[in-house]
Amino acid sequence: MDYKPVIGLEAHIELKTKSKMFCNCSADYFGKAPNSHTCPVCLGLPGALPVSNQKAIEWCLMIGLALNCKVRNFSKFDRKNYFYPDLPKGYQISQYDIPFSEAGEIKLKNNKTIRITRVHMEEDTGKLLHLNEDSTLIDFNRSGVPLVEIVTEPDFESSEDVNEFLKKLQLMVRYLGVSNADMEKGEMRLEPNISLKFSTSNQLPSYKVEIKNINSFRFAEKAINYELKRQAELLKSGETPAQETRGWDEKKQKTVSQRQKEEAHDYRYFPEPDIPPFTFDEKYIRELSAQIPELPDAKIQRFQKQYSLPYYDAEILTREKELANSYEEVAKIGNTKGINPKQIANYIINKKVDPINFEPAKIIDEILKGKTEEINESELDNILDKVIMDNTKAVEDFKAGKEQALMFLIGQVIKMAGRKLDSNLIREEIKEKIK
Amino acid sequence: MKLNELSIKQAVEGLKSKKFSSVDLLKACLGQIKAKDKSLNAFITVTEKEALGQAKRSDNLISQKADLPLLGIPISLKDLYLTKGIKTTAASNVLKDYIPQYDATVVSKLKNAGAVLIGKVNCDAWAHGSSGENSDFGPTKNPWNEEYVPGGSSSGSAVSVAANMCIAATGTDTGGSIRHPASFCNVVGLKPTYGRVSRYGIVAMASSLDSIGHFTKTVEDSAIFLNVTAGKDQMDSTTPDTKVDNYLEDLNRGVKDLRIGIPKEYFMEGLDPRIKERIEKAIKLYEKNGAKIVDISLPHSKYAIACYYIIQPSEVSSNLARYDGIRYGNTRPHFGDEAKRRIMLGTFTLSAGYYDAYYKKAMKVRTLIMQDFDKAFAKVDVILTPVSPTLPWKIEEKVNDPLGMYLSDIFTVTANLAGIPGLAIPAGFINGLPIGFQILGPRFSEKTLFRVGNFFERNYKSGL
Numbered sequence: 001m002d003y004k005p006v007i008g009l010e011a012h013i014e015l016k017t018k019s020k021m022f023c024n025c026s027a028d029y030f031g032k033a034p035n036s037h038t039c040p041v042c043l044g045l046p047g048a049l050p051v052s053n054q055k056a057i058e059w060c061l062m063i064g065l066a067l068n069c070k071v072r073n074f075s076k077f078d079r080k081n082y083f084y085p086d087l088p089k090g091y092q093i094s095q096y097d098i099p100f101s102e103a104g105e106i107k108l109k110n111n112k113t114i115r116i117t118r119v120h121m122e123e124d125t126g127k128l129l130h131l132n133e134d135s136t137l138i139d140f141n142r143s144g145v146p147l148v149e150i151v152t153e154p155d156f157e158s159s160e161d162v163n164e165f166l167k168k169l170q171l172m173v174r175y176l177g178v179s180n181a182d183m184e185k186g187e188m189r190l191e192p193n194i195s196l197k198f199s200t201s202n203q204l205p206s207y208k209v210e211i212k213n214i215n216s217f218r219f220a221e222k223a224i225n226y227e228l229k230r231q232a233e234l235l236k237s238g239e240t241p242a243q244e245t246r247g248w249d250e251k252k253q254k255t256v257s258q259r260q261k262e263e264a265h266d267y268r269y270f271p272e273p274d275i276p277p278f279t280f281d282e283k284y285i286r287e288l289s290a291q292i293p294e295l296p297d298a299k300i301q302r303f304q305k306q307y308s309l310p311y312y313d314a315e316i317l318t319r320e321k322e323l324a325n326s327y328e329e330v331a332k333i334g335n336t337k338g339i340n341p342k343q344i345a346n347y348i349i350n351k352k353v354d355p356i357n358f359e360p361a362k363i364i365d366e367i368l369k370g371k372t373e374e375i376n377e378s379e380l381d382n383i384l385d386k387v388i389m390d391n392t393k394a395v396e397d398f399k400a401g402k403e404q405a406l407m408f409l410i411g412q413v414i415k416m417a418g419r420k421l422d423s424n425l426i427r428e429e430i431k432e433k434i435k
Numbered sequence: 436m437k438l439n440e441l442s443i444k445q446a447v448e449g450l451k452s453k454k455f456s457s458v459d460l461l462k463a464c465l466g467q468i469k470a471k472d473k474s475l476n477a478f479i480t481v482t483e484k485e486a487l488g489q490a491k492r493s494d495n496l497i498s499q500k501a502d503l504p505l506l507g508i509p510i511s512l513k514d515l516y517l518t519k520g521i522k523t524t525a526a527s528n529v530l531k532d533y534i535p536q537y538d539a540t541v542v543s544k545l546k547n548a549g550a551v552l553i554g555k556v557n558c559d560a561w562a563h564g565s566s567g568e569n570s571d572f573g574p575t576k577n578p579w580n581e582e583y584v585p586g587g588s589s590s591g592s593a594v595s596v597a598a599n600m601c602i603a604a605t606g607t608d609t610g611g612s613i614r615h616p617a618s619f620c621n622v623v624g625l626k627p628t629y630g631r632v633s634r635y636g637i638v639a640m641a642s643s644l645d646s647i648g649h650f651t652k653t654v655e656d657s658a659i660f661l662n663v664t665a666g667k668d669q670m671d672s673t674t675p676d677t678k679v680d681n682y683l684e685d686l687n688r689g690v691k692d693l694r695i696g697i698p699k700e701y702f703m704e705g706l707d708p709r710i711k712e713r714i715e716k717a718i719k720l721y722e723k724n725g726a727k728i729v730d731i732s733l734p735h736s737k738y739a740i741a742c743y744y745i746i747q748p749s750e751v752s753s754n755l756a757r758y759d760g761i762r763y764g765n766t767r768p769h770f771g772d773e774a775k776r777r778i779m780l781g782t783f784t785l786s787a788g789y790y791d792a793y794y795k796k797a798m799k800v801r802t803l804i805m806q807d808f809d810k811a812f813a814k815v816d817v818i819l820t821p822v823s824p825t826l827p828w829k830i831e832e833k834v835n836d837p838l839g840m841y842l843s844d845i846f847t848v849t850a851n852l853a854g855i856p857g858l859a860i861p862a863g864f865i866n867g868l869p870i871g872f873q874i875l876g877p878r879f880s881e882k883t884l885f886r887v888g889n890f891f892e893r894n895y896k897s898g899l
Contacts, residue, residue: 040537040636044757046530047517047539047636051672081753081785090756268785270794273643273750275672 003196003235005228006205007162008154010191011169012147013063013179014124015056020144021123022050022093029141030185042144044088049274052077056146057100057121059178061280061288063148064101064119066172066295071101071285076277077121081268085138086126094122094149096269107297108164115153122147148179154193154204159224162192166217171296175321183215190214194227196235207240211255213247223248227255299324307331307341316349323348330360339367375421380413384426384433387412395434406430438463439599443508443656446602450497450507457493457507460602461486461551464509468554468600475598476575477591479514480522481554489551496549504663506549511595511604514555515562515638516542525638526570527560528769529758539636540668541605541647548663553601556591561755562607562640563773564588565615565843568834571771576830577619580867583827586616589650593620596650603660604650609640610743611822611847613648614859618822618871621861622650623888625657626847628878629854630675632661633668641750642673644743644851654888657858658682661881677879685886691725693887696815700736701846706824709865714821714872717862720895721819721887729815733807736849738800743848744841745784745797752781776837805853808877817887818875820846822859826868850875858884860891 020027023041040048061071078096104116124145129137150169156162170181170188181188191212195205209227214220226248231241246255271277294302296318303314303324318324327348331341347367387409388395397405410426438460441449449455465483472478486509493507514524517535524530538546545552559569567575567590575590577583578598585594589606593616596604606613608626617624625648632647639645647664651657665679697718702711722728755778760766770778784793811818823843833840850857850873857873858881864870874887 045517045536046523046525046533046638046757047515047535047634049635049671049673051670079753081756083756083759085759085761088757088762090759091753266787268753268782268787268790270749270753270785270790273641273673 002199003232004199004201005157005224006154006195006197006208007156007158007224008193008208009150009152009156009162009165010193010210011150011166012189012191013150013169013173013181014187015059015146015148016179016187017053017056017059017146019053021053021056021121021146022144025144027145029145032141034137034139035141037141038143042088043140044090044143050093050272052275053146057278058288059176060100060119060121060146060148061285062176062292063150063173063178064104065285065289066176066292067101067104067106067116067119067150069101069104069116069119071280071288072098073281074098074277074279075100077272077275078269079272080122082265084125085136086128086143088126088140088143092123092125093272093275094269095120106165106168108161108168110161112155112157112161114155114161114165117151117153119148119150122149154195154208156192159221159228162224163217163221166190166220168296171319175293175295177293183217186215190220192220192224194224194231195241196228196231207243209241209243209255210245211248212245212258213249219248219250222253223255226253230255293321303327307345309342309345313342313345313349317345326360330363333360333364334367339364343367375417375419379417380426380429383413383416384429387416388430388433399434437467437599439467439509439602441602442652443505443602443659444653446508447504447506450493453497457490457497457551458487460507461490461509461553464553464599464601467598471578471598471600474576474581475578475594475600476573477556477594477598477600478511478554479524479526479557479572479591482518482521482552483554485521486551486553489546493549493551501549503547503549504659505545508550508603509553509601510545510550511554511556511592511601512542512552513558513562513589513592513604513606515558515607515640516555516605517636517638518542518552518555521555523555523638524572525561526558526572527771527774528571529765529767530638530763531571531769532764535636537636540633540670541664542636544664545605554595556589556595556604558590558592558606558612559588559773560771561638561751561774562588562609562612563751563777565611565840566828566830566833567591567616568830569771569773574830577827577868579621579864579869580827582829583868584619584830584832586619586823586827588612589616589624592650593617593622593624596620596622596652602652603656606648606650607637607640608646608648608847608851608857609644610747610851611844613646613650614822614847614850614857614871614873615844617650617859618861618873619827619869621864621869621871622652623654623657623861623892624648624650624859625661625881625884626850626857626859627661627665627881628856629851630671630673631666631677631856631879631881632664633666633671633674635668635670639750639754641747642754643750644747646851654858654860654885654892655683655686657888658686658881658885665881680879680882682882682885685882686889688886689724690721690887690890693721693726693817693883694729694815695721695726695887696729696731696811696818698731698733698736698811698818698820700733701820705842705845706821707826710821710824710826710870713862713865713870714819717872717891717895718819720891724890724894731811731815731818733804733811733818733849735800735803735807739804739849739852740841740845742797742800742804743844743852744780745793746801746852748777748781749785749794750781751777752779752785773837801852804849808849808853808855808875812877816876817880817883819887820873820875822846822871822873826865826870847873854878856881856884858888860888862891862895
């Protein structure tokens, strides 16, 4: 019996707004002295009240729009009630039944569609630092940092799909300029849920396993592959894997059970009474859409068309927004100097040009310096024949495996032509002739 | 007349004309606290030293001809109002040693208006109660007869004003917690429109119902006070931009042609006939002076207590979750019975599988109650009703009857559910115990409520 993976994703992305989600504290907490970015609101002190960060809401809506979601005209915050020491209010302000946006989709390279269930806004929690068995410290610098949660439908069928999606998502939020989505810093966090079904079945499996503690794309891939294998073995032996939360243990290279679903929380959601609900009219949504820059997928397509680039080049050039912009600038100048966009792409990709600190004019100069001249086929043919005849010794040496002899022959061809020629081209031509 | 018996208006005039100093005024209040509070138990903390500093500063400012609305006026704060560096307990053992790091917005506004903050007053712990007996710091007693409760939850606030231990006091009203003790203690109590006064820095009870108001000796004082506290606060997103009126403007306009609605549902069974008779006399007084009395109906009022006792504990259970034993020094067993009861009720009504049947349904009923008022206010300018169905009861009489205690809020909770303002006006005494009525108006109609209240205050004779 064959099994088919059923994988869904929950991703959290920390926004890089100046201030936190519900107070004026700086949201830039990474590496700062513990509890130095705190106030009554993010410490959850008695009497403190949340006031929403408009920018964060706007950015959350933009992520939704970029994922082709529909923005709700009416939305609100809810309280998610649960106890944990890093949650000073005893509840997290989140969204329950009316997320800011929902029902989007993203296409993968293989044309598979991944449906986006919802994109909602919430606040991050504090951080616990376990000193030893008896004591744990709490740092509330992260408490209240704006967090966007993206939930997909269980549409992934492999870890490669997941990986591609995650890279796309990361690049997208970087393009939007709303998050650095650095996984090592916890700015992007993933929780895949994984199960297997019979490949002939149309129904979702009766269980699912959620995986936490994933802080790199590589771990995600390894954890998913490990989990698929583990579950397949259980199923083959006639067992149904338990519904549970497991964590990826990088040292042991395996997932480890953390929490069985029997202890699942009842979060007692209810509308957050401290924040009035929101209405987003069509005009506002249109204005927001207009602010969304060209996103990676569209840019790749345009580069392929506008600059006659292969997908491979276009994809590399759009991996960073700055690099893509730099490329376009150089291409514009190149156009006036008779350098074609593909040559520029080659140069930028091969030389790994620094996308931030670069000068377009200098790049053009360098390309021009390295530029070779054209030679027509019959002229080249004549020169090649002559050089091969005049240098039989070198030809024999090359055939005997002396690579240097070939360099000598190339030099002779260029000398006889009397101008700068593309040595790669000549190399291939000589090889062809004396083969 | 003793200085501590003055109203805000009288005291401000006396201070300005140098008849006495702010320090004199404060000392008169402190003297009264020393004389009376041992038995009344209105204060949890008396901030004598800080208040003296503020009074001296006030006297300096007065000599420089500064013109601030509350300059030099001793005011007490319900112990739910956070005061920087001064213990704030919510009258609960959970917070019995808690010293806040910031001032509530209203506390800052009072300070900026020149007020002298004389102390923190007792209440039902976390504002849970209608008698003041749920305080972990002992019950506050009714100054008109110490065997009786002063009403709650803002018990100490009402008593501190009624017993002249200060000139005015702040309170909170989630289901009647200002109007109820005001009417039990013969003082004026205002529950403003929801959102009119900032909640920032005040220990939350039920966030969608909490209204931040005050106790004064006169209606005019209540207007002076609201002129200071009302307005948008950047720290509280439930305070709208709606223009703040000058609440003193219409005070003496009289009631000619004013339409006063009398809802039949508030004058039925359960209302003490003596209170009913007294209120009917008040209605007659208005009618005699040109007001139009209109019989109205608020048909969903009968569901108000049920609806309130779902929404309120739900929010309470969430708001009290932060006192989890990790911070603030004291663990959860320090919660009293009433807080535990509401935490359990609210946790239940919000639980998966029950949410729709309880919380969601209650929110629908709440909308119906709001619509009742909207419809009524299309026909009348204000509504007049009793505050409490009964006279003050004896201490301990209802402590084992939480449901009976809940029912004492039957006429007040509707205003909180609808978010409208209510002003409790004293209407004399029955058997030596005070009674009062309330005037309700549409959202942001406080100016009209003061006008209606002030008319009664100026024209009624105690023999009414």
